[in-house]
Amino acid sequence: MPIAIGPTERQLNLLSTLLKARGPISWHDIARIDGYSDDETSIRSRQKRFERDMKALENTGLRVSRTTDGVRPSYEIDRGACLLPSLPMSPEQRLLMFRIGMSYLEHDDAGPFKKHLSSALLKLQAGAGSAGLPADLPRTFVKRSLNRRPAESNRLAVIGEALLERRRVTFQYEGQRRDGVDKRTVAPYALVSRRGGWYLVGYDTARKGVRTFRLSRIRGTVSLATPQMSAPEYDVPTDFDAEGSFSTEVFGRGDNAFKDVQIAFDAEVAFVVENEFAGIYKIEKRKDGSITLHLPQAYPGELLRYLGEFPGHWEVRKPTELREMVVKNLKAALKTLEGRAR
Known part of the structure; x- marks a missing residue:
């Protein structure tokens, strides 16, 4: 009895054949690929299976051209569409990618991709050059990028x-x-x-x-x-x-959310916040490198969990009620810590 092949493996087999082919391939070629070569299944059923898989590949962004000789269709992949354009990155963005990748290796979370990830990080490090990875790193930034779950x-x-x-x-x-x-x-x-x-x-x-x-x-x-x-x-x-x-209201919305929230971040962590929210929320920049993030609305719980990743680097500017809530929570936390220290 032949071993059943799942859709993921079947689609990978099809993609591999399309990439290896030197020209268009016909159904005669496709019928020899594992996943479409089971003779016990009717040709029409296998062709429908192939059509579903082809659609799935195209939905991922791959382009497949179809031609016909008047009788039989042929298929050829657009190799150029399989290649991503060059991705320009700032030194900070390059560092972020490097640190996140390192955290996967350090926690042994890369699984079967460990070897590939190691190779990619080596290329990323070499491509950055000595000036690409800043020597003086914000402690908060490094800690945050290594905060894995x-x-x-x-x-x-x-x-x-x-x-x-x-x-x-x-x-x-x-x-x-x-x-x-x-x-x-x-x-x-x-x-x-x-x-x-x-x-x-x-x-x-x-x-x-x-x-x-x-x-x-x-x-x-x-x-x-x-x-x-x-x-x-x-x-x-x-x-x-x-x-x-995907909801653009990252910090939640609803009747109990604070409106017109403004949070100031110092220059040490400003670029991290900018990378996350540029194009989503208004960001006001200042000459000293600090910024103010403007949020239309935010639940305090959601917002404070995020701000907790930048201890000592932010300040609530507006609204007054949220600022007072933060001060009250901080005083309560300090009082609790003082009680434990005694």
């Missing part, structure tokens, strides 16, 4: 596999207001990286709509909703836009 990488692996195979996942999720944990069943549409963390954008079956979930708020493990099934369970809508579906 081991559980998040495990959830990312499960959700990533489910996304590729179009399988629904289930997990326990804690909302922004921390008012309890709910079980969610979600059809993954996309994974988005923002603010050093990962977010799942998908269709929530209970709420009957597209929702965004921060992986760090998932409690426990992520599992397949129907592990006994192996076939794809859903299709991502053709008009789905991951960036458009």
Whole structure:
């Protein structure tokens, strides 16, 4: 009995054949690829399988041209479209990439990609040159870029596999207001990286709509909703836009959120904040290198968790109520610490 090949492996086999081919390939060539060569299955079923896989590859951004001799179609991949354009990076951005990659190696989280990641970091370091990686590094920046969440990488692996195979996942999720944990069943549409963390954008079956979930708020493990099934369970809508579906209100919104929030950051961490929020929120720059971040609205819990990553480098300018809340919380924390020290 032949071993069944999953859609991910099948699509990789197809992509490899298209890349290795010196010209257009026909169905006769495709029918010899593992995943389409099972003679027990009808030709039409295998062709439909191929058409689904071809569409999946094209949805990732690959371009495949189709030609015909009047009888049979042929397929050829656009190799130029497979190559990413040159990515210019500032020394700070290059350092950020390097430190994040190093944290994966140091915590042994790279898995089967460890060798490839080591090679990539070597190239990144060599490409930067001696002037590319600043000698004097902000302590906060280094600490923050190495602040890894081991559980998040495990959830990312499960959700990533489910996304590729179009399988629904289930997990326990804690909302922004921390008012309890709910079980969610979600059809993954996309994974988005923002603010050093990962977010799942998908269709929530209970709420009957597209929702965004921060992986760090998932409690426990992520599992397949129907592990006994192996076939794809859903299709991502053709008009789905991951960036458009992702909420731009990073710090939450609602009746209890503070409005017109202004946070000042000193020059030591300003470039980190700029890299995260440029184009999303208004950023006011000053000659000394410091900045003021303008937020239309923000929940205090969400905002203070973020600000906690930059101790001693920020100040709440507006609104007065939020500033007073921060001062009150800091005084309470200091009082607690003094009590423990006695």
